[in-house]
Amino acid sequence: MTRPKRLEAAAGMKELMLRHFQAGWLAREEGRKVAFVTSGAPVEFLHAMDVVPVYPENHGAVCGVARAGGRLCQAAEERGYSRDLCSYWKIDWGARTRPSESPIGGLPNPDFLLCANNICRTVVKWYEGLSRFYRVPLLLLDLPFRHAEEEPAAREYVRDQFRNLPGELARLTGRMWSEERFRESVDLSREASVLWQECIEANSTRPAPTTAVDQFLLMGPIVTMRGTREAVEFYRGLTHEIRERVRRGEGAVEGEKTRLLWDNLPVWHQLRPVSDFLADHGTALVGATYTNAWTERAGESPDVSEGLADAYARVWLNMGLGHRCKPYSFGQEEIAARLKSEGIPCILMDGDMADERDFAEGGWRTRLEAFVERLDNEHHRGMRG
Amino acid sequence: MPSGEERPFRFALEVCRNPAGAVSRWKSVSGRKAAGCIPIYVPEEILHAAGMLPVTIWGNEFSPASSGGVPPFVCSVAGGIVSAIRSGKWEEIDAWVFPSTCDTIQNAFEVLFPPNDDRPRFPFVFPASADAPGAPEYMLDRVEAFREWAGTVSGREVSEGALERSVRVYNENRKVFALLEERMAETPGSFTGTELWAYARAGMVLPREGHTEILKKALSRSREVPGPTRAKVFLTGMLATGPVMEALDAAGAAIVGNDLALGNRHYSGSADESGDMSLSLVRRHLRRDPCSTLHESGRTRIERLIERFAWSGADRLLMLRVRQCEPESGDVPDMADECRGRGIPFLCLDIDLHAEERASARVRIEAFVEMGE
Numbered sequence: 001m002t003r004p005k006r007l008e009a010a011a012g013m014k015e016l017m018l019r020h021f022q023a024g025w026l027a028r029e030e031g032r033k034v035a036f037v038t039s040g041a042p043v044e045f046l047h048a049m050d051v052v053p054v055y056p057e058n059h060g061a062v063c064g065v066a067r068a069g070g071r072l073c074q075a076a077e078e079r080g081y082s083r084d085l086c087s088y089w090k091i092d093w094g095a096r097t098r099p100s101e102s103p104i105g106g107l108p109n110p111d112f113l114l115c116a117n118n119i120c121r122t123v124v125k126w127y128e129g130l131s132r133f134y135r136v137p138l139l140l141l142d143l144p145f146r147h148a149e150e151e152p153a154a155r156e157y158v159r160d161q162f163r164n165l166p167g168e169l170a171r172l173t174g175r176m177w178s179e180e181r182f183r184e185s186v187d188l189s190r191e192a193s194v195l196w197q198e199c200i201e202a203n204s205t206r207p208a209p210t211t212a213v214d215q216f217l218l219m220g221p222i223v224t225m226r227g228t229r230e231a232v233e234f235y236r237g238l239t240h241e242i243r244e245r246v247r248r249g250e251g252a253v254e255g256e257k258t259r260l261l262w263d264n265l266p267v268w269h270q271l272r273p274v275s276d277f278l279a280d281h282g283t284a285l286v287g288a289t290y291t292n293a294w295t296e297r298a299g300e301s302p303d304v305s306e307g308l309a310d311a312y313a314r315v316w317l318n319m320g321l322g323h324r325c326k327p328y329s330f331g332q333e334e335i336a337a338r339l340k341s342e343g344i345p346c347i348l349m350d351g352d353m354a355d356e357r358d359f360a361e362g363g364w365r366t367r368l369e370a371f372v373e374r375l376d377n378e379h380h381r382g383m384r385g
Numbered sequence: 386m387p388s389g390e391e392r393p394f395r396f397a398l399e400v401c402r403n404p405a406g407a408v409s410r411w412k413s414v415s416g417r418k419a420a421g422c423i424p425i426y427v428p429e430e431i432l433h434a435a436g437m438l439p440v441t442i443w444g445n446e447f448s449p450a451s452s453g454g455v456p457p458f459v460c461s462v463a464g465g466i467v468s469a470i471r472s473g474k475w476e477e478i479d480a481w482v483f484p485s486t487c488d489t490i491q492n493a494f495e496v497l498f499p500p501n502d503d504r505p506r507f508p509f510v511f512p513a514s515a516d517a518p519g520a521p522e523y524m525l526d527r528v529e530a531f532r533e534w535a536g537t538v539s540g541r542e543v544s545e546g547a548l549e550r551s552v553r554v555y556n557e558n559r560k561v562f563a564l565l566e567e568r569m570a571e572t573p574g575s576f577t578g579t580e581l582w583a584y585a586r587a588g589m590v591l592p593r594e595g596h597t598e599i600l601k602k603a604l605s606r607s608r609e610v611p612g613p614t615r616a617k618v619f620l621t622g623m624l625a626t627g628p629v630m631e632a633l634d635a636a637g638a639a640i641v642g643n644d645l646a647l648g649n650r651h652y653s654g655s656a657d658e659s660g661d662m663s664l665s666l667v668r669r670h671l672r673r674d675p676c677s678t679l680h681e682s683g684r685t686r687i688e689r690l691i692e693r694f695a696w697s698g699a700d701r702l703l704m705l706r707v708r709q710c711e712p713e714s715g716d717v718p719d720m721a722d723e724c725r726g727r728g729i730p731f732l733c734l735d736i737d738l739h740a741e742e743r744a745s746a747r748v749r750i751e752a753f754v755e756m757g758e
Contacts (some may be wrong), residue, residue, distance in 0.1 A: 140682065
């Protein structure tokens with residue numbers, strides 16, 4: 001079987017992520033606070049106050065990759081959470097009661113919570129529950145849904161909340177707000193996002209130097225370590241490796257014939273099997289809508305908080321599909337219909353992002369085989385034509 | 386023929402059975418437009434002041450079309466709405482309002498309308514947090530934008546005077562509905578669950594002035610004081626369905642309180658009748674109790690629910706969870722714990738508007754009512 005070529009940076013990322021998780025556990029000994037944060041929250045504010053951010057969603061993905069999601073979801077369902085609830089949420093609950101089932105031993109207890117609803121509204125109820133469970137304060141950033149044109153009032157609403165955040169963080173941490181550290185974190189965040197965007201956009205070359213599966217796995221630092229030097233260093237190394245591949249004309253998939261775009265959250269527990277299957281058929285997953293969400297960055301504004309508010313305001317556009325991720329998935333059938341009407345082949349596959357119980361391997365394989373066969377035929381027809 | 390006392394209820398029931406027919410009749414008599422409001426929290430006073438009929442659509446007005454193209458992870462409320470609109474139902478509706486209730490409804494606004502459906506539509510995004518800095522200013526901007534849109538759609542500008550009159554009409558309606566709820570708490574069994582459901586649902590279709598009259602007539606009846614009831618139930622969740630209410634009635638349960646979106650949450654809280662009217666609507670919204678779709682720091686939905694439960698004199702709590710509704714589902718385990726800790730019998734009953742498991746629901750409700758007897 002032909003597999004996609006692995007990136008050397010992947011090994012470095014595992015170590016980096018382990019250090020990130022350890023930082024959460026060591027925070028108290030170092031006199032630092034721990035905050036649970038949603039993936040779209042402006043973490044730069046936390047770095048300014050030396051708070052260690054911990055991401056339950058990212059932990060859900062890690063459990064998904066390790067195929068521990070099903071057991072942890074089951075634990076949450078035994079507590080009374082319904083089967084149709086977001087699996088990240090359920091995994092988070094499950095790991096609190098059965099940390100040994102988590103590949104990283106669960107998460108440390110938070111001192112407070114920072115929740116931004118720009119990724120979905122489900123997180124609000126999730127974090128309200130966390131606040132009750134841990135008896136810790138919850139800071140909610142209400143970032144209104146953007147339907148079409150941006151409303152100046154929405155932007156102002158986000159800015160108002162961002163302006164209020166330093167005072168709240170000072171109160172919760174007992175520290176003085178550091179504008180200098182904040183600016184530094186925003187700059188680092190911007191730099192990492194620029195590098196990450198270059199990694200993604202490099203796949204516009206043929207053959208694509210990486211796959212979307214690489215991107216899914218390598219997005220860990222941009223999600224969880226935005227605003228840190230470590231993230232910048234990591235993406236600098238990754239960019240260098242990708243540039244080299246482009247320079248050598250080296251593709252991640254040998255004999256790349258067909259290029260696919262993945263729309264929706266990754267199905268974490270099936271990343272390698274799907275990627276390997278496609279690579280074996282000369283098909284490369286060259287992009288994903290999901291990974292783009294972390295290319296947004298603060299504009300150059302004299303008021304750093306204002307520039308950051310605009311960047312986080314823009315993220316809403318991108319978030320919107322998994323089987324259990326209702327906001328991301330509702331609308332995919334319409335996208336598929338539109339693509340088909342424009343003659344672009346597409347396939348809709350059903351499966352939960354982190355709960356491997358909601359995935360039918362046989363069905364996926366049969367459908368993928370048929371799809372790849374069709375693409376092969378079209379490729380050959382194109383060659384003949 | 387129903388007796389004089391039964392007439393309001395029969396009329397309300399008829400409206401619930403055929404909301405589209407009621408809207409159609411109103412339009413042919415008034416010659417004005419109807420606006421479809423997706424649940425929940427649309428400031429209807431603005432539509433009323435623009436001379437339109439606000440109609441709340443709950444998704445179970447029609448049988449879902451098989452070609453609805455609704456994914457299985459969408460709740461039956463949103464699924465029913467999408468299916469009806471896509472299959473050309475609700476042609477009586479001239480314009481649509483989609484509030485930012487949840488992820489599914491927000492997305493529905495983006496994806497559901499067929500390209501040839503050019504009816505005006507407005508996404509009413511309201512703050513999810515009642516006490517976030519800037520929330521009143523942001524909501525005021527949205528209310529003003531909605532006001533302008535409604536004026537354009539109806540062809541009648543929403544003047545301050547017209548809005549003030551509409552606020553009074555709605556306040557009067559809420560006051561009378563509150564009297565109905567008070568009566569149910571004070572004299573358990575004075576109104577059945579089916580009556581509460583029919584009156585609440587009909588009010589989301591009928592003009593408020595007419596609905597107020599119906600409620601007044603219902604309240605003026607001289608019914609015999611009912612005998613002791615088997616259970617005093619507080620209902621929580623998005624909505625109850627007709628069959629669930631019938632099962633509660635059949636089991637001998639009295640509804641003494643509720644915080645249903647198709648119920649108390651829709652009718653509670655008056656708006657100020659003086660001052661700036663847009664601001665008055667903003668204040669009313671931000672004063673709402675925290676719920677599945679509104680956050681408030683320092684006060685939780687469960688705490689407030691327990692306070693209201695105690696006030697109602699209920700002896701058990703029934704959570705009606707629409708399947709696939711994430712905002713409502715998340716609180717269930719903690720709600721159950723809270724009830725257990727206080728010795729309150731609690732049941733969470735899953736409902737699906739288009740696949741109601743009536744027999745199973747009936748058995749579970751009967752067992753629930755028997756608990757602690």
